[in-house]
Amino acid sequence: MNILEGHGLTKAFGGRVAVDNVDFTLAEGEILGLIGPNGAGKTTLFNLISGALSIDAGTVTLTDSDAGTRRVSGLKPHKICHLGIARTFQAAKNFPGMSLYDNILSSAQFGNKHISDKDAKAKTDKVIEFTGLEPLMDKSVKDIPLAGQKRLEVARALATNPSILLLDEVMAGLNPSEVEESMRLVTKINESGITIIMIEHVMKAIMSICGRILVLHHGQKLAEGSPEEISSDKSVIEVYLGG
Ligand SMILES: Nc1ncnc2c1ncn2[C@@H]1O[C@H](COP(=O)(O)OP(=O)(O)OP(=O)(O)O)[C@@H](O)[C@H]1O
Ligand SMILES: [Mg+2]
Structure with a gap:
């Protein structure tokens, strides 16, 4: 079951479109990786989901077995937090x-x-x-x-x-053993029943703990797939992963 969905999410700052018509789904229980070059719009997407920034266009909906599906876009950040989305x-x-x-x-x-x-x-x-x-x-x-x-x-x-946790670069600046510890913590949180979207530049962590990965580039969705699919995707290699 998809517990969170974004449709047509768009946000511009002045003339710059930071998030450009992005659709995403989040299935209950998964760890979804969100990657892409600096300035790709990853943090802005979290700001749209969590209500920290207003949305120019698009919707975010949350589904739970008790309350059904409801729109969370447009709600204040504390309301979204009370509905179980933490960042x-x-x-x-x-x-x-x-x-x-x-x-x-x-x-x-x-x-x-x-x-x-x-x-x-x-x-x-x-x-x-x-x-x-x-x-x-x-x-x-x-x-x-x-x-x-x-x-x-x-x-x-x-x-x-939370039932959904949005992690924005919680491993940035950590040494390799601290990254290992952080990976264990993220896995343990997920095993406790919390669904996760994780922004990270530490590819080792993304590739080993995410079931699925979404790649943003210039605010748009460049690719989406399993770690194997993403690490062999030519467009992702070209703009982000390098040789
Ligand atoms: N509050 C803001 N006001 C103006 N421009 C912004 C604001 N927040 C983000 N931007 C711009 O939007 C674009 C996307 O930024 P964002 O922070 O979402 O990127 P990111 O993918 O999280 O990058 P990084 O990997 O460096 O954290 C960038 O060009 C950034 O300068
Ligand atoms: Mg960011």
Whole structure:
């Protein structure tokens, strides 16, 4: 079953069309990779799905077994979050002066409608354990190295209790062993029942954990397919993967 669909999604900044008539589907349970050169429109597409930016044209619909299919495009970001779509930010948007624990707690409070303090704390404890962040939980975020901050970004999204998680370059800047750890975390999140779209330039991660990949180029869909199909696609090799 497709739980998220985009049709004709379009967004221009001034004269530049950043996302140009893009269709996509996301099947329940999958990890969809979103790749393409710098400036291809990947983050803008996440901004359209999550409501961070208004859409010029097109629709996004969400389907769940209880509520059926409804349109999410046009809703405010917090409403979209409450419906179960969470995202991370390419440039982390945490609160640097607060502890890691309080950062996650604030996401639990923000992202879950009418949650009690007790339940928000329980959710925070659970997410901290799930993401392995216990050793850093009392530290001020500004004192945490990059890998911890990237993991925090994921933890904050998880604290909102998503069914769909949009990950924007959570592996950027990590060393090879940190990338391995991040890949394990993404796989574990997916195995816990969360459907994922993952933007990443780390091809090793994309090729090994995504079931399907969508390639954007100049705001348009260039290709879509399995990792094998994408890695042997001539147009994708030419504009992005190189020789
Ligand atoms: N808020 C904005 N205002 C104006 N232009 C923007 C804005 N956001 C993105 N753009 C432009 O839209 C295009 C697509 O940008 P986007 O950030 O979506 O690319 P990307 O695929 O995420 O690239 P990267 O891999 O470098 O993160 C770029 O030309 C960018 O400069
Ligand atoms: Mg980006």
